[in-house]
Amino acid sequence: MTILSVNANYGGSTHDSFVWRNSLVHTHMEQNYLEGDRSSWLLGDSGYPQQPWLMTPFRNTVANTPQRRYDNKLGLARNTVERCIGLLKMRFRCLAKERVLRYNPTKAGRIVNACCVLHNMCIGANIQMDQQPQHDPELPAEEIGVFPPRVRQEGITHRNLIVNMYFQ
Template sequence: MFPVNINNIVVLQREEHLEEIRQYNIARRRMRDGSNPFDLRTDIFKKSFRLNKEMARYVYNSVAENIDTTDNIVAVPPILKFFATLHFYATGSYQYSLGQNFNLSLSQPVASRAIHTVTNAIEERLGHLWVKFPTTVADKMEIKGRFMEATGFPGILGAIDCTHVAILAPNEEEHNYLNRKNFHSKNVQLICDYDLRILNVNAQFPGATHDAFIWRNSFVKQHLERSYNQGDHNTWLIGDSGYPLQPWLMTPFHNPAINTPEGRFNDIHARARNCIERCNGVLKSRFRCLLRERVLRYSPEKVGKIVNACSILHNICIAANLELDENIVNEEEINNERFQNDAQDNIFRQGEATRRRIVNNYFRNN
């Protein structure tokens, strides 16, 4: 048993240590409250958060009420949770440069919790406003007209492709996330218009899932099939040869001769489809947390939410014509897989007839 005086010393030292921690946390809070990310120089602000100041105010005002608040004197203010999350999206890192001292006082666990809260808020408050697949006649005609004007290919409602977002190997069903490129990922389906606006994002599936399976189980496929059965025979997406040919999804011909109607169809099809490859590149270059080299260290469900939030912010940037002042990263590999259509399948035969009609009406002559 310790002498009384030793016990008193131990207790006193513990109390002093706790008081030091309390004072440190108060000082850290004052440092956070005394800084304002909006005071950053415009170019540094954009580089740090990928949005301009006006866009950031709009997004923050839209989601602020969904971000946790507390009277705790050492709690992180909601606005700094917001900017910590934007910075993570932009860089994929919890580390901050010296010029960003507003964030130096956030520990990694605090930043991680902020990312979770703010990501949910962006998805819940802004998702239905900024990522919308066109369903009205007017919206469809606008998108199809833009593709036609730019490429000469009729009826296109969007271009579709999948991209892999790297994650840590999950504890459950790990094998389902190991993709054919031999890293763990979510396989994310994106559909975009000609101007790189994301019309639909599906981040539910693990990396080993084939692109065609994701498409087959998507609400967009069901919507387009239903529209076709109701009489809309002049609307389709375009995808590469890894997708099935369907009357609402046009894929290229297999090895057509050069300068034939089928060859010209393929050339224009590839030119129109290039927008989805550029969209993937711009999205990942703008929000570098999605790059393969970053590897998101969250559960697959949280990774899907981060992808959704980044897609929403991407569309806000596109709407504001905000240029990306960096080289676009292209980490996508050419998909050499070819979907083997069943020649006896009625949907495939209808797709063949639709593709042949397009060739005859638009690509028969030079």
């Protein structure tokens, strides 16, 4: 539940896949992949593009198939991320109310960064929250179109290999 990376350079209406494409973490993961790393992956929801280093769910899977089993396990693993984001928004209601910080973009970004640091301090001090987090749905990354089809196809190939190896 600790936040390892935050990018508060873009407004709340900016799609996750655009922020991801312009992040240092994306650059790092892509560079590792290009240098031959085929064993490191991040997990994303359908708001992110399938890439060789970023595993996302399938769409419209059928019950009792390897793809559905993969999606179920991916969802379980990603649950921690969703809980973390929900907890952050619960601790710092300014991040959730109306989804708008009423400050100039630079100050709003500093507030987001400060909230993330304070959240990590709360985690480190074992300060608990009593409420359950909420999740905001995202548009699928394919509908945004900011990634080359070749990279998406390589990601689909890697995801299919994982499904065939572990979920048959």
